Amino acid sequence: xxxxxxVQSELNSPAxxxxxxxLSQEEDGNHAAASNKVLEVTSLRKYFPILRGFFRRQVGxxxxxxxxxxxxxxxxxxxxxxESGCGKTxxxxxxxxxxxxxxxxxxxxxxxxxxxxxxxxxxxxxxxVQQFMGMIFQDPFSSLNxxxxxxxxxxxxxxxxKLIRNRRQLEERVAELLRSVRLDPTYMRxxxxxFSGGQRQRIAIARALALDPDFVVADEPVSALDVxxxxxxxxxxxxxxxxxxxxxxFITHNLSVVEYLSDRVSVMYVGQIVELGHTQSIFxxxxxxxxxxxxxxxxxxxxGKTGRRRERIILxxxxxxxxxxxxxxxxxxxxxxxxxxxxxxxxQLVDLAGANGNQPHYVRCHFAEELDLQGVRSxxx
Amino acid sequence: MSQxxxxxxxxxxxxxxxxxxxxxxxxxGVSFDIHAGxxxxxxxESGCGKSxxxxxxxxxxxxxxxxxxxxxxxxxNGESVDLVQLDDRGxxxxxxxxxxxxMVFQEPMAAFSMxxxxxxxxxxxxxxxQKCSQDEARERAIxxxxxxxxxxxxxxxxxxxxxxxxxxxxxxxxAMALSCHPSLxxxxxxxxxxxxxxxxxxxxxxxDLQRDMGMALIVITHDLAVISELCDRVMIMxxxxxxxxxxADVIFRDPKHPYTVGLLRSVPELGExxxxxxxxxxxxxxxxxxxxxxxxxxxxxxxxxxxxCDVxxxxxxxxxxxxxxxxxxxxxx
Ligand SMILES: Nc1ncnc2c1ncn2[C@@H]1O[C@H](COP(=O)(O)OP(=O)(O)OP(=O)(O)O)[C@@H](O)[C@H]1O
Ligand SMILES: Nc1ncnc2c1ncn2[C@@H]1O[C@H](COP(=O)(O)OP(=O)(O)OP(=O)(O)O)[C@@H](O)[C@H]1O
Ligand code: SF4
Ligand code: SF4
Ligand SMILES: [Mg+2]
Ligand SMILES: [Mg+2]
Numbered sequence: 003x004x005x006x007x008x009v010q011s012e013l014n015s016p017a018x019x020x021x022x023x024x025l026s027q028e029e030d031g032n033h034a035a036a037s038n039k040v041l042e043v044t045s046l047r048k049y050f051p052i053l054r055g056f057f058r059r060q061v062g063x064x065x066x067x068x069x070x071x072x073x074x075x076x077x078x079x080x081x082x083x084x085e086s087g088c089g090k091t092x093x094x095x096x097x098x099x100x101x102x103x104x105x106x107x108x109x110x111x112x113x114x115x116x117x118x119x120x121x122x123x124x125x126x127x128x129x130x131v132q133q134f135m136g137m138i139f140q141d142p143f144s145s146l147n148x149x150x151x152x153x154x155x156x157x158x159x160x161x162x163x164k165l166i167r168n169r170r171q172l173e174e175r176v177a178e179l180l181r182s183v184r185l186d187p188t189y190m191r192x193x194x195x196x197f198s199g200g201q202r203q204r205i206a207i208a209r210a211l212a213l214d215p216d217f218v219v220a221d222e223p224v225s226a227l228d229v230x231x232x233x234x235x236x237x238x239x240x241x242x243x244x245x246x247x248x249x250x251x252f253i254t255h256n257l258s259v260v261e262y263l264s265d266r267v268s269v270m271y272v273g274q275i276v277e278l279g280h281t282q283s284i285f286x287x288x289x290x291x292x293x294x295x296x297x298x299x300x301x302x303x304x305x306g307k308t309g310r311r312r313e314r315i316i317l318x319x320x321x322x323x324x325x326x327x328x329x330x331x332x333x334x335x336x337x338x339x340x341x342x343x344x345x346x347x348x349x350q351l352v353d354l355a356g357a358n359g360n361q362p363h364y365v366r367c368h369f370a371e372e373l374d375l376q377g378v379r380s381x382x383x
Numbered sequence: 384m385s386q387x388x389x390x391x392x393x394x395x396x397x398x399x400x401x402x403x404x405x406x407x408x409x410x411x412g413v414s415f416d417i418h419a420g421x422x423x424x425x426x427x428e429s430g431c432g433k434s435x436x437x438x439x440x441x442x443x444x445x446x447x448x449x450x451x452x453x454x455x456x457x458x459x460n461g462e463s464v465d466l467v468q469l470d471d472r473g474x475x476x477x478x479x480x481x482x483x484x485x486m487v488f489q490e491p492m493a494a495f496s497m498x499x500x501x502x503x504x505x506x507x508x509x510x511x512x513q514k515c516s517q518d519e520a521r522e523r524a525i526x527x528x529x530x531x532x533x534x535x536x537x538x539x540x541x542x543x544x545x546x547x548x549x550x551x552x553x554x555x556x557x558a559m560a561l562s563c564h565p566s567l568x569x570x571x572x573x574x575x576x577x578x579x580x581x582x583x584x585x586x587x588x589x590x591d592l593q594r595d596m597g598m599a600l601i602v603i604t605h606d607l608a609v610i611s612e613l614c615d616r617v618m619i620m621x622x623x624x625x626x627x628x629x630x631a632d633v634i635f636r637d638p639k640h641p642y643t644v645g646l647l648r649s650v651p652e653l654g655e656x657x658x659x660x661x662x663x664x665x666x667x668x669x670x671x672x673x674x675x676x677x678x679x680x681x682x683x684x685x686x687x688x689x690x691x692c693d694v695x696x697x698x699x700x701x702x703x704x705x706x707x708x709x710x711x712x713x714x715x716x
Contacts, residue, residue, distance in 0.1 A: 085578035086549075198667040228428040229605050233649035233663035255579065262651035262659060281657065299583035300653050301608035305635045316587050317580045319534075320548045336580075378654045 039111060040217050040249045041074040041097065046106035048092050052325055064325045066092040067103075068273035071351075074217070079243065079250040081260040081281065083296075084270035085321045090253045093270075094219045097251065098135055099128055110134070113216060133163070136210030140222035142202035146194040152205055153190040156180070159212045179208040182245075183238060200231035204238070211246065221253040236263060257300050261285055261378075269293050272322045272332045275351060279363035286377045289354060289365040291337050294375040315376075331368065343368055387419040389458055390566060390599050391440070391484075396453035396467075397623075398432075398439045407671050409435040409448065411623035414699075415616075419566065422593060422600040424610030424631070426646075427620035428668055433603045436620075437569045441480055442471040459483060459566075482512040485560035489572035491552035494559065495544040501528075501555045502540035505562055512563040527558040531588055550581040557588065564596060571603045586612055607646065611635055616705075619643050622671065622679040625699075629706040639708045641686045678711065686712055 048067040051060045067089040074080045082090045096103040099120055108120040110131060118131055139145040146155055156176045160166040166175060177187035183204040194202055203223060210218055220239065224232040240263065242248060252264055260267050260281060267284055269277040269292065277290040288294045298315040317336045322328055328335050334344040351366045367373070398410040410432040417423050425433050438444045440455055455466040457479065469476045480486075488494050495504055505527065506520040515523070521540070528536035531554040544552060553573070560568060570589065574582040590613060593600050602613050610617055611631060618628040619640065627640040638644045645664035652659065666683040669675060675682050681692040691711050700713040 085580060200667050228668060230428060230646060230649050230664040231667055233651075233661040234665075236651070237661055237663055257579070258651040258653045261653060261655070262657055262661070264657070285653075295580060297653070299579045301582070301586065301606065301612045302653055303608045303611045303635050303647065304632065314583060314587070316583050320550045320581065321578060 037111070037115065038075050039073040039109075040076045041111070041251070042107075042109040043073065043093075043097060044071045044107045044109075046070045046093065046096055046108065047104045048089075048096050048101070049104045062325060065273045065327055066324055067096060068324075068327075070106075070270075070273075070275055072268050072275065072278060074249055074251055075265075076216070076249055077243075077247055078265040079252050079263055081252045081254060081264035081267040082270060083254055083257060083260050083267055085255060085296075087272075087321060087324060088270040089273040089324065090255075090270060091221055094137075094221050094251060094253050098132065098137055098219055099123070100137070110217070129163075133159075133213045134216050136213070136215040136218040138203075138206055138210045138218065138220040138223045141226045142199055142206050143194075143226070145206055146202055148194050151191050151193055152176075152180070155194070155205060156190075156209045156212055159209070163213075165213075175212075176208075179212060180205075182211070182242070183208045198231070199227045200234055203227060203231075203235050207235075207238070207242070211242070211248075214246070215248070217249045217251070219251045219253070222255070223252075224259070225254070225256070239263070257285075257297060269296070272324050272327055274332065274366065275364065276333065276366045277364065278351075280361050283361065283363065284377070288375050288377050289363065289370045289373070290333075290367050291339050291373065291375065292333050294377070295336075295338075297378050298376065331366075339369060339373060341368070387421065389416055390419045390421075391417045391458070392454075392456045393436075393440070394454045394456070396436065396439055396455060397451045398435050398444055398448055399451050400445075400448040402447060405672055408623050408674065409671070410439060412453075413618075413620070413623070413625045415618050415625065415628060417567065417599050417601065420593070420597045420599055421616065422602065422614040424602045424604065424614035424617045425620060426604060426607055426610055426617060428605060430622075430668060430671060431620040432623040433620060434571055437486065437571055437601065437603060440466065440569065441484060441486060442466060442469060442476050443480075444471075457483065478512065481508055481560075481565075482563050483565055484567045484569065485563065485565040486569040486571065487556050487560045487573055489575050491549075491556040491576075492544065494556045495552070497543065497545055500541050500543055501547070501559070502542075505540075505555075505559045508559055509562050524558070524562060527562045528555065530592070531555075531558045531561075532584070533558065549577050550584060553577055553581070553585055554588070557585070557592075561592060561596070561598075565598060567599045567601065568593075569601045569603070572605075573602065574609060575604065575606075582609075589613060607635070607650070619646070622668070622674055624679060624709060625707075626680065626710070627706075627708045629702075630704065633704060633706055639702065639706065639713065640680075640710050641684045641712075642680050645683075645685075678709075688712075 046067055047069060050064040050066055052062040052064060054061045070093055082093060084090055095101045097108055103121055110118045110120050120131060123131060153176050156179055157172045160172055166172045176190055180187045180190060185204050224235050227235060254260060264281045266279060267281045268275050271292050277284060277293045284293060288297060295315045295317045319336050322332055330346045331344040331349050334340045349366045349368045351364050354363045354365055354370060393415050396410055396413045400407040400409055413436060427433055439450055450467050453467060456463045457466055502524055505524040509520040509523055525536045525540055528540060533539050533554050547555060574585050602610060604610060614631050617631050617634045618625050621642050627643050638647055648662040649664055651661060664683055677693040677695055678697050681687050688711055697709045697711045699707055699709050701707055
């Protein structure tokens with residue numbers, strides 16, 4: 003594991019912390035925390051125009067992502083969870099600038115502390131920053147070019163960036179990457195169709211890690227895989243994170259996966275974050291009615307050891323349409339605790355940290371402090 | 384065990400597909416019984432033959448496939464009909480399909496035509512199976528839509544399928560399937576394409592309907608938790624074989640087949656925290672054209688017995704309490 007070692011030693015070396023930073027750590031705890039943030043997203047918006055008719059007149063807009071702010075700390079996994087269409091993928095793609103955000107700021111902080119505002123970079127500069135960011139997609143069948151060999155797929159970033167010109171060196175690097183995702187390097191001359199879904203996802207992971215990124219956006223990386231293979235990929239992602247000191251933005255709709263993999267979680271509902279905080283404390287005691295309903299909706303295997311669960315909360319109606327967002331609290335048409343104020347007044351994302359110890363815990367609900375909501379009954383002490 | 388009468392008995396069913404690549408044994412010797420009002424879950428990974436089992440029962444196996452052996456006995460009014468022996472385009476099976484046995488699919492769009500309103504399509508099904516006027520049929524369709532929790536059914540009945548949201552479409556499809564009061568409903572991945580809050584609605588609805596209408600249910604899914612919520616019995620399939628079947632509470636508490644054990648250990652469970660150890664099954668499901676000799680699971684099995692499992696097909700062993708397993712570990716001699 004040569005590359006992992008390099009990363010480790012680089013991170014542990016004193017040179018990684020500049021004298022200035024050390025100083026400020028001593029005098030200001032908050033500032034030290036800020037410099038730990040690999041990514042800082044502020045007021046991100048992405049509105050898609052709705053076009054109609056022959057002249058493609060704009061008749062409205064889909065507020066796919068609407069004023070989203072969060073940060074990701076180096077080495078952690080932040081999960082983005084929510085139902086279909088809530089804006090998870092759009093958020094991930096805006097952060098990578100695979101699509102252009104409508105407004106907002108995305109600051110990426112390199113290992114050496116340099117801060118880069120991603121949203122205003124030129125094409126050329128963007129490419130050099132994207133090298134520090136990897137992306138893994140849901141569907142390993144369509145994300146790999148069927149006409150290229152595994153060597154060409156994984157080696158592509160080195161070739162296009164002219165990082166490696168020597169074929170033998172390229173093969174060595176690709177072999178190393180294949181080994182790191184637990185695939186046999188002798189497979190490198192095969193084409194994607196010769197691999198199973200799980201193997202293809204390993205290839206996609208190897209490619210995402212090719213340039214030794216700090217930060218990886220994984221968009222539903224196991225949803226399209228066979229059940230028995232999902233666990234292999236989840237374990238692999240967890241191991242790689244430790245080995246290579248990766249930071250993940252992990253997009254999923256599966257709450258069990260969120261619990262298994264993430265340190266913090268951001269729950270989205272129609273383009274907005276409704277709850278954000280430490281996974282364990284949110285799962286134990288959610289503060290937003292939508293989070294409570296989501297957790298309650300997950301079916302669980304009844305093994306008899308935990309006994310029958312409490313009554314399930316069944317939400318009425320469907321997920322709101324981001325092209326036609328309800329007024330007030332966007333969740334009010336389905337919320338079991340709705341009050342008059344919810345229909346007219348939009349709740350803000352508020353940090354409950356004061357009421358809840360010292361870990362930041364953001365909630366967007368008028369009654370976050372009053373409501374006594376049910377979480378997941380933990381079977382571990 | 385069960386007091387209610389036997390409704391459907393599937394005995395050693397094998398359905399194969401024939402192509403230039405060879406013979407694909409999609410379903411290969413599967414047996415199970417369903418009693419009236421009972422819910423059976425069929426689980427297993429993609430390609431193990433769940434949908435083809437359902438297609439075989441309804442006799443809607445695609446043209447390149449064929450039921451090669453086995454019997455599927457449907458018991459109606461004290462008489463037994465072997466569905467395998469029926470002409471798959473004949474009057475008898477057409478009356479059973481949608482009448483006695485109904486089906487809902489993963490993708491509701493597949494069940495509906497886009498050019499007719501859902502009302503048109505539901506009333507057509509009703510009139511195909513029951514003697515009634517257009518107005519009566521419409522009345523019943525509205526009743527059914529109401530029953531599945533469709534808001535303003537008097538209006539939604541005239542909606543086109545594409546104008547409904549995912550959850551609504553799912554409900555409309557269930558309403559259509561239930562409109563003739565079938566004694567068996569087969570639901571193939573009824574919630575795979577919908578969100579978790581909608582899934583909870585649909586599961587709750589199916590539970591209620593099954594209880595109220597005394598209908599038997601086959602739920603096909605890869606999600607063991609969905610089965611755990613809905614079913615009395617479970618059958619686990621792997622590469623066309625029924626590797627294990629048992630009452631739901633038994634199989635989840637005390638799985639016997641190494642594949643079932645692996646499946647249960649490989650999914651993260653809500654409430655287990657992030658320190659839980661996942662124990663993935665190694666390797667992946669082999670190509671159906673390259674079915675391993677002996678036990679089909681042997682290349683991935685941690686309990687593999689050399690010179691036995693890779694040579695001999697394990698027999699089906701009857702354990703106590705209606706628990707059946709196909710594995711050499713449980714052979715007594
Ligand atoms: N290119 C586009 N043009 C118009 N609307 C779009 C576009 N991409 C996404 N949307 C809309 O933006 C909203 C958010 O989509 P997004 O793909 O981010 O959701 P998601 O949370 O990733 O959902 P899923 O779980 O289904 O992947 C949806 O309503 C979607 O229809
Ligand atoms: N029309 C067909 N022609 C040829 N092979 C088929 C056909 N339909 C299904 N098969 C094959 O039969 C096997 C069983 O398929 P089936 O659809 O029953 O799987 P399944 O268990 O329902 O999987 P999934 O969870 O993906 O729906 C698979 O190997 C599949 O490729
Ligand atoms: S603000 Fe009101 S409607 Fe919105 S989640 Fe809170 S209680 Fe429910
Ligand atoms: S028969 Fe052998 S290989 Fe198959 S499941 Fe049992 S122990 Fe494993
Ligand atoms: Mg998405
Ligand atoms: Mg299927």
